[in-house]
Amino acid sequence: MIPPFSQRRAGLLAGLLAVVLLLAGFQIAPQADGFLQQLVRQLNRFYAATFPEKSYLHLDKTVYAAGETVWLKAYVVQAGNHRPDTLSRVLYVDLLTPDQVLVRQQLLRLQNGTASGDILLPDTLVQGRYTVRAYTNWMRNTSPEYFYNQQIMVWHTPLDAVAPAIGERRGRVPNKPAAARLTVQFFPEGGNLVSGLESTIGFKATDANGRGVDVAGSIKDSRGRDVVTFKSLHAGMGRFQLKPEPGQTYQATVRQSGGAFLTTPLPAALPTGFTMKVMELKDQIQVFIQRQAGTGAAAAEAITLVAHVRGQVAYAGQGQVGAGATFSARIPKSRFQTGVAHFTLFDSQNQARCERLAFVGATTPDLRITLQPDKARYAPREKVTLRVAVADVEGKPVAGQFSLAVNNAQLVPASMEQRTIRSYLLLTSELRGTVEDPGYYFANPTYDTNLALDNLMLTQGWRRFVWKELLANRLGNYPYPLEQSLSVSGQVMNGQLLGSKETPAPNATVLLLRFGGENQLMTATTDSAGRFFFSGFAEQDTSRLLVRVQPQKGLRNPIVRLDRKVAEGAKNLPTIPLEVGSAEEVAYLQSSKKQQVMERQYSPDGKRILLQNVDVRGRREVSDGRRLYSRADAVVRTADIPAANSYTNILQLIQGRVAGVQVTGNPPNMNVTIRGISSFSGSNSPLFIIDGVQTDASIVNSISVQDVESVEILKGASAAIYGSRGGNGVIAIFTKRGNPNYDPANDPYAAAPMGMATYALPRYYPTREFYQPPYQQPGAQLPPDDTRSATLFWAPQIVTDANGQATITFYTSDIGGDYRLSLEGLTNNGLSGTGYGTLVVKGK
Structure with missing residues (x-):
């Protein structure tokens, strides 16, 4: 059941039927008009009613040492148009171990779809690849696959030693080599091979860690004859053409560079059915449809074709295709938003028979971002004035929200293949599974990168919805409510009686007692599933809450189950092997140790961090403000x-x-x-x-x-x-x-009794400010050695004006070298982009 939305969102439904049918050679069968309208209506209803969201985190870097801080900027957008005006106002940011165990969680207050944050990495972390993920409570109604997940490398070094011997560092995880295992999957374009019809077949080869590997191979038919050879292009993916013959089966022999190989059958060809081919031309997308009919089948069959990008219909039409014939349609690219286009072919029984993804607009950037320092070279501790200019593809200046990281290019090597806000919103977030090196497809568009991107479209699955459920109006269950403030939610169940099971308790009255500076009593009534929801908690300090079910007729042994604010983790995330003991690791750890010592000595936040690591014995008595009177009788x-x-x-x-x-x-x-x-x-x-x-x-x-x-x-x-x-x-x-002095550890009856639950409401995380010495303040205490290096500067709140301009100032450190400028963000109308620049600093 999907809860109702505000009137503003409900208004989106008013225009569902105002859809232009792009015929492009199709002739509409009058009896099928209703189905075509149903397709468009349900597609629009899905996005308007379920209001899917996406989250993205811009991190200052992806390599850290234990004890450092992960600096981040969060962006949350509507999935359909990428505008940063979602209904959610609370974002959860988790740090997970390599085994997907929660280390830390922070709640960030979203304002205009963005929030800044930071994660202090405990200096006791073992070395490994950790995951930083972000999601809203509303996103939990779908799947962890929809959460933002970013792997980061955390190296480990004690703070009282610099670069001890490799393999002897405290808390190190052994680097166990993965078993050599090759897996190859084949994906006929459109979904199925059909006898007598030529198809493009995409393939993907991965190793034991789920990473793509280069392969080459050949296809033989059941008579042992070589039919075709193939070779991967990028990340273990490639394609070849095959026209299966009736009665024949096919087998692939695949070899990995280095010796591993396997033999595996291709998907069996169907005797009848449809094939779909999608080709990108200069200004158009061309779709070819073929049909193989069985004996006695009609000469032509009615078909329906729909193409959309994130719910925005680019094509919707109907026509007929004859047996053994080819039907083509050309759709102008201007009809498509930039992103993953979803093509679906329905037969005369309104069943989806072919589906194909294609990316439209990869060669055209959404934004043009320039970063211009005021000088070519800088001295140590010199002020930098950086001018930012942002324009759209037509050169018109645009206003937006951005974040900037300045990194030492030697300690934090650049990778043009890494994820960016554009590659994530337009590509990764739309596909099922993991996309390796998503930035590769956008950094330098060429014929090969465009072909590699289309290979990705052939082999990765669509994740947002399934047509069968959508057309049956089954949009899923949504037990987790939208959060516009801190909230408490859960479910009331009738407890088990002899020979019975727990059942939801509808229409139960739930009381919430809130303790603290302003004690408060709130009430709610459970819905048909026994669920309740309290919201409106906006304070920064943690509140103590008591949730109780009011006794009433028909309520048996009530049980209160509060929703966990920690979501389940995504399954089968790929593991990137560790490279232990490299020269880069040692250099990074040495630099990090110096910077951490400096920050903890001179940064106000550094002093606060040290206090967090102190083991305090005993308790501080807190005054009890629950009494208005001085004494009782x-x-x-x-x-x-x-x-x-x-x-x-x-x-x-x-x-x-x-x-x-x-x-x-x-x-x-x-x-x-x-x-x-x-x-x-x-x-x-x-x-x-x-x-x-x-x-x-x-x-x-x-x-x-x-x-x-x-x-x-x-x-x-x-x-x-x-x-x-x-x-x-x-x-x-x-x-x-x-x-306020209650300690459940000293209370043998701390467990909540029947019909009651206690809860400590998490507070919004008070984000710290990135430390840089106060060179602009005369007489300020300055460190003798400014060792800021890996991340020289971090600015999460950069806003361009109506002229697309912004100016940022910061100071260099004592560490010379080349520094890389990376600015990411998006405009108010949903355009995203990344800009790069270079800063040269002369050493002290």
């Missing part, structure tokens, strides 16, 4: 009563223990009288308070003794501080978890 402490936890609820516990307070009835319907006034006599009820929050007797009846620290009773003048509300007396209940 009577106090009952659960710790002072033997076997207190044997009582059913807190009212039964105080029964007969306080003079003037009479408790009658049986759990869970007990009444309290103070000075002869019944708690259930309307306006004469005493005031019930839990941790400073006013509540009612039904809630008090359900509170477990195990969760209560004390009960305080106020009478007469003592209750006057509550005004008329306290005129009939006050019963104030204080929970253990509401106490």
Whole structure:
């Protein structure tokens, strides 16, 4: 079930039927018009109703040493148009070990689709390839495949030594060689081989780590005759042509450079069916469709062809194709957005028979970005003024949001094949599985890179939706709600009874008690699946929360299950082998050690980091702000009563223990009288308070003794501080978890009782500022050696004006050499790009 969206998003549905049908030689069959409109309508509905999102992280680099900081800029966009105005306002950023175990998580507040952040890498990390991932709560409704995942290399060195002997460093993971295993897959264009029809077959060869490997091979038919030879072009991918003959099967022999080889059968050819071929011409995309019909089949069959890029329809038409005939259609490239185009052929029974992906616009950049330093060479500790200019492909200046990393080119080598915001949004995020070296296809477009990109389209799968489910209006379940602020969500279940299973508890009342500076009581009602959702938490400090289900008829042994804020990890991420002991590693570790020492001595954030590593013994008492009064007339402490936890609820516990307070009835319907006034006599009820929050007797009846620290009773003048509300007396209940000094480690009853759950609401991460010595401040304390090197400068918040201009200033360090400038970002209308430059610094 998909929750309703705001009126603004719902308005997108108004234009669903206003679709221009690009006939391009097709003749529309009147009886099929409804299906064509249904296709377009459902495609638009998917993007408007499910509102898919994408996240991207620009990291200052991808190689680190333990103890360093990963500096990052997050971009979250609508999946359909890449505009940074998503409904989500909370982004989760996780650091995962090589075994996909969570090390750290941060919650970033998104503003206009972006946020800056940083991850301090503990100096105890073992060496290996870690994963930084980013996702919104809404993205969890689909699959971890949709999360942004970036592998980073973390080298390890103790801070009290520089470059100890290789293999002797603390916490090193042995580099075990992967088994030599070759895997080859074959992908007929459009989906299937059909006897008698020529097809293009893409192939992909990978090693034991899932990385592409160069191969060559040949195809033999079942008679042992050589039919065709082939060779990979890039990342183990390539293509060849094959026209399968009726009754023949085919087998491939594949050899890897270095000796490994295998023999494997090709997919079997179908006796009847369709084939699809997509070719890119200069200004057009040409689609060829062929059909092989069985005996007695109609001479021609009605077909439907749809092409779209991220839900934006570029072509929708119908026609007929004869048996053994070829039908072609030409579609102007101007109809397509830049990105992965999805072509689908439907037969006369409205079944999808062929699908093909093709990339449109790889040779045309979205943005033209120039980075111009004010000088050709700089001295140590000299001010740099960098001018940024951003324009679209037509040269018109554009405003946008960007982030800049300045890296030492020797310590952090450049790779034009690495992922960029453009390659991720336009390519990687649209495909199933891992795309190696995505930047390769965009850095220097040539005939070979374009052909390699089309090979990728032949071999990688479409990930966003399946037509069968889409046309049946099955858009999936969406249990994780959109978050526009910090939130708490979960599910209430009816507990197991003898011979029964747990079942969702619909229409249950859920109470949330929030403790802290401003105590608060919130209520929600579960939906048909027993789910509830609280939001509106915007503070920076962590809040302590108590979630409780209110007793009601038909609710049996309620169980509260809060949603985990940590998503499941993606499966089968490729492992990149470690290169242990290289000269580059030793040089990087030496540089990193010096820079870390400097930052921890002179950076304010460095001092804060050191405090985080101190093991503090004992507890600091925090004042308890749950009381408005200075003293109570009577106090009952659960710790002072033997076997207190044997009582059913807190009212039964105080029964007969306080003079003037009479408790009658049986759990869970007990009444309290103070000075002869019944708690259930309307306006004469005493005031019930839990941790400073006013509540009612039904809630008090359900509170477990195990969760209560004390009960305080106020009478007469003592209750006057509550005004008329306290005129009939006050019963104030204080929970253990509401106490700011509460330590669950010392509480044997810390586990939440039935129908209750506790939660510490995470706060937004307070992002640190990248350290550079304050050279611009006269008299400031400066380090004797400025060792900033691997990352000389990081600026996550760069905004170009209406003229496409921005100016950034920073200072060089004492380390000379060539520095690489890398600026990434996107415009408000969804255009993305990356710009590079070079900075030359003379050594000290």
